Amino acid sequence: MNELRFEDVTVRYGQTVAVDGVSLTVPGGQVVGLVGESGSGKSTLARAAVGLAPYAGRILLGDQPVPTRGRRRPLQMVFQDPYSSLDPRMSIGESIAEAMPRGTSRAQGRAEVERLLELVHLDPTRASARPAELSGGQRQRVALARALAGRPEVVIADEITSALDVSIQGAVLNLVRELQAELGLSMLFISHNLAVVRYVATHVAVMRDGRIVEQGPTAQVLAAPEHDYTRELLAAVPGSTTRSLR
Numbered sequence: 001m002n003e004l005r006f007e008d009v010t011v012r013y014g015q016t017v018a019v020d021g022v023s024l025t026v027p028g029g030q031v032v033g034l035v036g037e038s039g040s041g042k043s044t045l046a047r048a049a050v051g052l053a054p055y056a057g058r059i060l061l062g063d064q065p066v067p068t069r070g071r072r073r074p075l076q077m078v079f080q081d082p083y084s085s086l087d088p089r090m091s092i093g094e095s096i097a098e099a100m101p102r103g104t105s106r107a108q109g110r111a112e113v114e115r116l117l118e119l120v121h122l123d124p125t126r127a128s129a130r131p132a133e134l135s136g137g138q139r140q141r142v143a144l145a146r147a148l149a150g151r152p153e154v155v156i157a158d159e160i161t162s163a164l165d166v167s168i169q170g171a172v173l174n175l176v177r178e179l180q181a182e183l184g185l186s187m188l189f190i191s192h193n194l195a196v197v198r199y200v201a202t203h204v205a206v207m208r209d210g211r212i213v214e215q216g217p218t219a220q221v222l223a224a225p226e227h228d229y230t231r232e233l234l235a236a237v238p239g240s241t242t243r244s245l246r
Contacts, residue, residue, distance in 0.1 A: 011041070022057075032204070079143070
């Protein structure tokens with residue numbers, strides 16, 4: 001199982017440096033949480049990985065540069081907004097099937113759509129439904145199924161619970177943990193919420209002003225943070241928030 005590596009990655013928008021020399025590894029079969037406030041560069045780093053932002057440095061899967069063109073996309077991204085990430089003109093089954101590898105037959109596609117919907121705990125009979133007929137939490141489950149349909153080596157989840165009601169967030173996070181355990185999923189999980197990252201991630205990297213200021217095993221970093229910014233983020237986490245995710 002290949003690891004995803006960012007090596008000295010920098011992203012500039014004009015004179016603004018959004019990501020500044022970031023090096024980060026997502027080991028195969030692990031969930032790495034990337035945490036920081038809005039504007040810290042987390043989403044920009046993710047967009048660079050999937051070819052949506054130009055960058056300097058190297059982004060590697062195993063020993064090879066990550067391909068961002070062509071049908072085969074070994075990195076799949078799940079976006080923050082489940083309302084805009086799915087085509088409203090397509091059924092959810094069509095959206096999932098569209099992401100499948102080239103050469104998948106119609107019969108194979110139907111069977112795979114059913115399997116993936118069951119995997120994310122949605123009734124396969126909903127395959128003909130349009131996104132507008134689903135709740136936000138259900139749409140985010142479809143977005144996860146769509147990402148998995150591409151048979152990726154790494155999934156990048158960008159703030160996938162922040163647009164959802166608090167009552168639904170826990171169910172989606174439980175699904176992420178379940179998928180990771182069942183599939184051995186490799187994931188870069190981006191969030192501004194340390195309680196969320198603590199719940200799903202084996203490793204954590206803390207990002208501020210475009211740079212990684214601290215990283216390591218989640219339990220170690222959160223038990224004894226070395227950087228003042230990490231301590232600030234931890235101090236902002238109510239104890240009840242963490243308990244509510246258990």
